[in-house]
Amino acid sequence: MTTRRGLLTAAALLAASPAMAQEVVEKKVFEAGDFRTRGGASIPNTRIGYQTMGTLNAAGDNAVLICHFFSGNSHAFGRLQPGGPAGYWDAIIGPGKAIDTERYFVVSADTLVNVNVPDANTVTTGPASINPDTGRPWGMSFPVIAMRDFVEVQKRLLDSLGVKRLALVAGPSNGGLQSIEWAAAYPDFVQRAMPVIAADIDAWMQGWLDVWESPIRLDPNWREGDYYGQGREPPLRGLAEAWKVVTLQAVDRAFTGQFDRKLPEGQDPARRIGDRFAIEKWLDDRAMARAKTTDANSFLYMVRANQLFLNDYPGVQAALEGAARRWLVIPAPNDRVFVSDGTKQFIELLRKAGKQVEAAEVTGPMGHLNGVVGMAPVADRIRAFLAE
Amino acid sequence: MTTRRGLLTAAALLAASPAMAQEVVEKKVFEAGDFRTRGGASIPNTRIGYQTMGTLNAAGDNAVLICHFFSGNSHAFGRLQPGGPAGYWDAIIGPGKAIDTERYFVVSADTLVNVNVPDANTVTTGPASINPDTGRPWGMSFPVIAMRDFVEVQKRLLDSLGVKRLALVAGPSNGGLQSIEWAAAYPDFVQRAMPVIAADIDAWMQGWLDVWESPIRLDPNWREGDYYGQGREPPLRGLAEAWKVVTLQAVDRAFTGQFDRKLPEGQDPARRIGDRFAIEKWLDDRAMARAKTTDANSFLYMVRANQLFLNDYPGVQAALEGAARRWLVIPAPNDRVFVSDGTKQFIELLRKAGKQVEAAEVTGPMGHLNGVVGMAPVADRIRAFLAE
Numbered sequence: 001m002t003t004r005r006g007l008l009t010a011a012a013l014l015a016a017s018p019a020m021a022q023e024v025v026e027k028k029v030f031e032a033g034d035f036r037t038r039g040g041a042s043i044p045n046t047r048i049g050y051q052t053m054g055t056l057n058a059a060g061d062n063a064v065l066i067c068h069f070f071s072g073n074s075h076a077f078g079r080l081q082p083g084g085p086a087g088y089w090d091a092i093i094g095p096g097k098a099i100d101t102e103r104y105f106v107v108s109a110d111t112l113v114n115v116n117v118p119d120a121n122t123v124t125t126g127p128a129s130i131n132p133d134t135g136r137p138w139g140m141s142f143p144v145i146a147m148r149d150f151v152e153v154q155k156r157l158l159d160s161l162g163v164k165r166l167a168l169v170a171g172p173s174n175g176g177l178q179s180i181e182w183a184a185a186y187p188d189f190v191q192r193a194m195p196v197i198a199a200d201i202d203a204w205m206q207g208w209l210d211v212w213e214s215p216i217r218l219d220p221n222w223r224e225g226d227y228y229g230q231g232r233e234p235p236l237r238g239l240a241e242a243w244k245v246v247t248l249q250a251v252d253r254a255f256t257g258q259f260d261r262k263l264p265e266g267q268d269p270a271r272r273i274g275d276r277f278a279i280e281k282w283l284d285d286r287a288m289a290r291a292k293t294t295d296a297n298s299f300l301y302m303v304r305a306n307q308l309f310l311n312d313y314p315g316v317q318a319a320l321e322g323a324a325r326r327w328l329v330i331p332a333p334n335d336r337v338f339v340s341d342g343t344k345q346f347i348e349l350l351r352k353a354g355k356q357v358e359a360a361e362v363t364g365p366m367g368h369l370n371g372v373v374g375m376a377p378v379a380d381r382i383r384a385f386l387a388e
Numbered sequence: 389m390t391t392r393r394g395l396l397t398a399a400a401l402l403a404a405s406p407a408m409a410q411e412v413v414e415k416k417v418f419e420a421g422d423f424r425t426r427g428g429a430s431i432p433n434t435r436i437g438y439q440t441m442g443t444l445n446a447a448g449d450n451a452v453l454i455c456h457f458f459s460g461n462s463h464a465f466g467r468l469q470p471g472g473p474a475g476y477w478d479a480i481i482g483p484g485k486a487i488d489t490e491r492y493f494v495v496s497a498d499t500l501v502n503v504n505v506p507d508a509n510t511v512t513t514g515p516a517s518i519n520p521d522t523g524r525p526w527g528m529s530f531p532v533i534a535m536r537d538f539v540e541v542q543k544r545l546l547d548s549l550g551v552k553r554l555a556l557v558a559g560p561s562n563g564g565l566q567s568i569e570w571a572a573a574y575p576d577f578v579q580r581a582m583p584v585i586a587a588d589i590d591a592w593m594q595g596w597l598d599v600w601e602s603p604i605r606l607d608p609n610w611r612e613g614d615y616y617g618q619g620r621e622p623p624l625r626g627l628a629e630a631w632k633v634v635t636l637q638a639v640d641r642a643f644t645g646q647f648d649r650k651l652p653e654g655q656d657p658a659r660r661i662g663d664r665f666a667i668e669k670w671l672d673d674r675a676m677a678r679a680k681t682t683d684a685n686s687f688l689y690m691v692r693a694n695q696l697f698l699n700d701y702p703g704v705q706a707a708l709e710g711a712a713r714r715w716l717v718i719p720a721p722n723d724r725v726f727v728s729d730g731t732k733q734f735i736e737l738l739r740k741a742g743k744q745v746e747a748a749e750v751t752g753p754m755g756h757l758n759g760v761v762g763m764a765p766v767a768d769r770i771r772a773f774l775a776e
Contacts, residue, residue, distance in 0.1 A: 039659040144661050203647035203667035207636045210668045214629045218606045241602045245633075248595045253730060259591035261703060270696055271427040273532050273688065277695060279591035280598045304661060311658055315649060334729065341722065342641060 023094055023101070025051040025078035025087075029123050030109070030157045038152075038312065041143030044132050048153055049123030050074050050109035052161075053094070054101035060164035061191075064099055065154065066108040067171030067178035069372060070246070070302060071115055071290070073122040076108040076171075077101075080121055089172070091376040098379035099386065104167060109157055111150045111178075113142075113301035115294040127225065127297035140225035145301055146308035147181045154178075155186070168386060170194035172371040173337070174302075177201065177309050183324035184310060190324040192385065196362070197331060197371030199338045199346035200316040201309040208249070208337070213303045215241030216296045225297045240291040242299055244283045247290070252334045252367030316346075320353040327357045328385040330378060332370040334363070358385060411482055411489070413439040413466035413475075417511050418497070418545045426540075426700065429531030432520050436541055437511030438462050438497035440549070441482065442489035448552030449579075452487055453542065454496040455559030455566035457760060458634070458690060459503055459678070461510040462496040464559075465489075468509055477560070479764040486767035487774065492555060497545055499538045499566075501530075501689035503682040515613065515685035528613035533689055534696035535569045542566075543574070556774060558582035560759040561725070562690075565589065565697050571712040572698060578712040580773065584750070585719060585759030587726045587734035588704040589697035596637070596725070601691045603629030604684045613685045624676070627684040632675040640722045640755030704734075708741040715745045716773040718766060720758040722751070746773060 027049055035046040051074050056063060066076040066089065077093035079086055092098040093106055110116075114124035127142040158166070169182045169190050176198025183193035201209075216222055219238025227234045248256075262278035269275040276284070313319035327350055331343035350357045360381045362370040375382075415437055423434040439462050444451060454464040454477065465481035467474055480486040481494055498504075502512035515530040546554070557570045557578050564586025571581035589597075604610055607626025615622045636644075650666035657663040664672070701707035715738055719731035738745045748769045750758040763770075 041659075140661055142661075144657070144659055146658060202641055202645065203650070203665070204636070204639075204641040204644040206647075206665050207644060207667045207671055210665075210671065211633050211636060214632065215603055215606055218603055218626060218629060220608050238606060241606060244602065245599050248592070248599060251592075253590055253592040253727070256592040256595060257590065259594075262591070269532070269692065270534060270699055271429075271532055273528055273530075273692060277591070277594050277598075279595045283595055283598065300661065304657065307665060308658055336727070339641070339724070 023053060023078040024082055025053055025080060027051055027074070027080060027121050027123070030160065032153050032156050035149075035153060037143045038146045038148050039144045043125060043143060046112070046125045046153065047123060048110045048112065048125065048157065049121070050107060050157060051078070052105065052107050053078055054103070054105040056105040056162055060162050061167065062104050063158065063161075063163040063166050064104045064106045064168045064170070065158065065166050065182070066093065066106060067150070067154075067169065067175035067182075068108065068111065069171070069173040069175050070306070071294070072175070073110045073114055073116050073119065074108040075121065077106065088372050089375060092379050092382055098382040099168070100383075105163070107158065107161065107163070109154050111302075111305075112145050112153055113298050113305060115298045115302055117295035117298055118293055124298075126295075126301055128228065128295045137228040139228065139297060140300075142297075142301065144308070145305045146311050147177055147305050148185060148308075148312055150178050150305065151181050151185050154182075166190050168192045168194060170196065172196040173198055173368065174306060176371075177306065180319075180323075181310060183327075184313065184319040184322065187322055187324045192326045192328070193324050194328045194330065194382065194385065196375070197335055197338055197368055199331070199342045200349075201306060202342070205338075205342075206307045209303045209307050212242050212245050213300050215239075215245075216299060219296075222296060225300075227296070235296045236288070236291045239294065239296040239299060240284070240287040242296075243290040243294070244287040247283060247286055249336050250368040252336060252365060254334075254365030255367065257365075317349055317353065320349055320355065323353070323355070325356055326388070327355050328360065328381065329357060330360045330362055330371065332362045332368060335368045335371075337368040411441060411466040412470055413441055413468060415439055415462070415468060415509050415511070418548065420541050420544050423537075423541060425531050426534045426536050427532045431513060431531060434500070434513045434541065435511060436498045436500065436513065436545065437509070438495060438545060439466065440493065440495050441466055442491070442493040444493040444550055448550050449555065450492050451546065451549075451551040451554050452492045452494045452556045452558070453546065453554050453570070454481065454494060455538070455542075455557065455563035455570075456496065456499065457559070457561040457563050458694070459682070460563070461498045461502055461504050461507065463509065464496040465494065476760050477763055480767050480770055486770040487556070488771075493551070495546065495549065495551070497542050499690075499693075500533050500541055501686050501693060503686045503690055505683035505686055506681055512686075514683075514689055516616065516683045525616040527616065527685060528688075530685075530689065532696070533693045534699050535565055535693050536573060536696070536700055538566050538693065539569050539573050542570075554578050556580045556582060558584065560584040561586055561756065562694060564759075565694065568707075568711075569698060571715075572701065572707040572710065575710055575712045580714045580716070581712050582716045582718065582770065582773065584763070585723055585726055585756055587719070587730045588737075589694060590730070593726075593730075594695045597691045597695050600630055600633050601688050603627075603633075604687060607684075610684060613688075615684070623684045624679045627682065627687060628672070628675040628679040630684075630687055631678040631682070632671045635671060635674055635678070637724050638756040640724060640753060642722075642753030643755065645753075705737055705741065708737055708743065711741070711743070713744055714776070715743050716748065716769065717745060718748045718750055718759065720750045720756060723756045723758075725756040
């Protein structure tokens with residue numbers, strides 16, 4: 001068992017988990033072929049990465065789909081190599097765990113337009129992919145992708161694996177939105193939905209997503225998305241500013257309290273306008289590290305996919321009325337992305353739509369990220385939900 | 389009486405007020421002379437604008453000081469010309485109102501480094517002012533200003549007016565922070581403090597202030613602050629992005645609900661990646677309008693002043709222990725800038741410090757801005773607090 005004591009960074013909190021098992025998973029590639037988007041465009045040679053654990057039964061109805069968060073990928077459980085870091089939800093997925101891979105066949109896939117383009121363990125199709133018609137990266141000529149398109153590519157993957165029914169679709173944040181979109185799109189295929197730290201994307205959330213992405217467009221290196229290739233610099237500063245907003249909004253005051261009244265060595269912001277406080281330096285460093293491992297155009301497309309949540313429906317209420325029946329909704333009360341008023345309203349909407357709804361909570365200093373790193377305390381609730 | 393029906397914009401909500409009076413106030417200039425900052429720098433020819441209503445009594449102890457919000461100025465009450473717009477807190481300040489100018493001498497001043505540089509009714513000293521040593525604008529060579537410096541210049545103004553004691557110091561947001569800083573700096577001079585939509589500036593808030601300002605530094609027109617003068621373009625795009633964050637965070641989901649699922653004419657964001665949703669267009673337009681009437685460098689200095697809240701003290705608890713005794717604290721429960729956990733903690737800290745603390749609330753769809761545009765419902769609480 002690997003432990004990583006003493007590293008109180010969000011990266012470590014994301015990477016570490018109190019896993020007892022050392023399940024190794026294999027990253028695979030699904031060739032989805034030609035894909036027609038909800039917006040009416042065609043994408044040839046569509047491919048996404050995925051991983052599985054457990055065995056599909058003969059009826060094909062013991063499958064679970066896990067959908068990832070905005071900056072995540074399919075690595076929700078297990079380890080990609082022995083001794084490597086565990087997946088982000090490894091605390092609740094594995095042999096004998098809440099989502100028990102001795103009973104369920106668990107699948108998790110990379111989304112289209114995944115931001116982790118430079119990562120060898122992420123396989124996606126998006127603006128950084130080669131457009132076979134031109135032999136060059138798509139850039140901003142890549143078609144708009146909606147949240148529903150994420151679902152449709154995953155559906156093809158599940159069909160190819162022989163899955164006939166999902167006992168559960170679940171995920172945190174953007175993964176929670178995908179779960180809701182799945183439950184609305186395929187009410188009979190989806191037996192249970194468990195959106196974690198997610199709710200409706202209303203205009204206020206669409207505005208925040210715009211705030212997240214705007215620094216990318218301001219960076220002169222962005223060049224309308226045409227920054228790929230030799231001799232060109234990617235818009236790292238703009239992308240880092242974008243990650244800065246996400247990083248800060250995804251944690252809560254209790255977590256950043258460690259930086260209260262602290263100054264980095266040699267910095268004197270009370271006397272020099274260019275000097276920084278400790279929280280600013282932490283955000284700068286963390287955001288630049290994330291910028292170096294992600295792609296700016298993909299960030300813009302991922303934002304748009306989120307803004308197009310449930311875009312096939314006149315509204316969230318209409319979408320939920322026709323959706324799958326059984327829900328376990330898990331917000332974080334100190335979530336600063338999906339604020340508690342919004343998650344409460346979402347649960348009410350589900351009840352008004354006549355669904356069977358349970359609610360739990362994830363708590364802790366991490367705010368929104370409690371739904372990624374703090375799932376162990378709700379493991380029994382998830383186990384019970386699956387047993388019903 | 390002027391009414392402005394049908395304009396549901398934040399600007400109109402800020403400008404309009406259900407004022408019954410047509411009190412005209414005169415904008416005056418206070419020459420503060422040479423000013424030494426908390427950071428140890430000297431500023432010659434320091435000047436700020438101010439306005440007053442009511443009459444100071446012989447003892448000089450019936451004065452009230454109103455401090456303005458981040459993007460505001462001294463225009464808290466009355467009208468600068470007959471028929472002109474009323475000040476932002478006109479609903480609670482004036483003859484016979486909660487803060488009764490028939491009993492109190494009410495003063496409100498522009499801060500140092502005020503952002504409204506192009507506005508003829510704002511008088512401030514900051515990075516856009518001329519440095520008399522060079523004959524050119526200070527730019528980023530202007531000394532760092534702390535929240536306490538705002539207080540010290542205002543103290544000189546009050547001394548010059550013959551004020552011996554403040555019956556009340558109050559203000560919303562940044563004005564609430566100034567009120568707290570005043571109560572800590574001059575506990576005997578300040579009889580009562582009323583911070584509205586304000587609490588401590590912890591690391592999380594320092595981080596948000598950094599998020600607000602970062603787009604300015606990304607704009608190539610910013611040029612390290614050297615954008616003044618003929619033939620140079622100010623960093624309008626970066627400044628607009630900065631105001632976009634402020635604008636969105638200062639309202640709540642109920643207000644932006646009017647934009648849910650709406651698209652501007654001719655826009656199709658589900659098919660074109662460059663197209664916009666209605667909320668984005670509203671934010672773009674509103675933010676650019678604010679950018680055109682404000683100064684980018686002053687925004688950076690205003691951010692720093694906020695980050696340096698209570699910077700003379702080892703912490704907020706220490707500052708409050710020595711502070712003035714009587715408090716009325718008025719948060720907004722759906723405030724997304726000063727979140728409710730933080731305002732509750734602040735009230736607890738005041739109580740732990742042995743202060744006499746009352747609390748009220750401002751509610752409504754505007755979130756944080758309820759403390760600017762929604763003060764009428766707490767008028768009686770304020771009147772009673774002043775009568776105690």
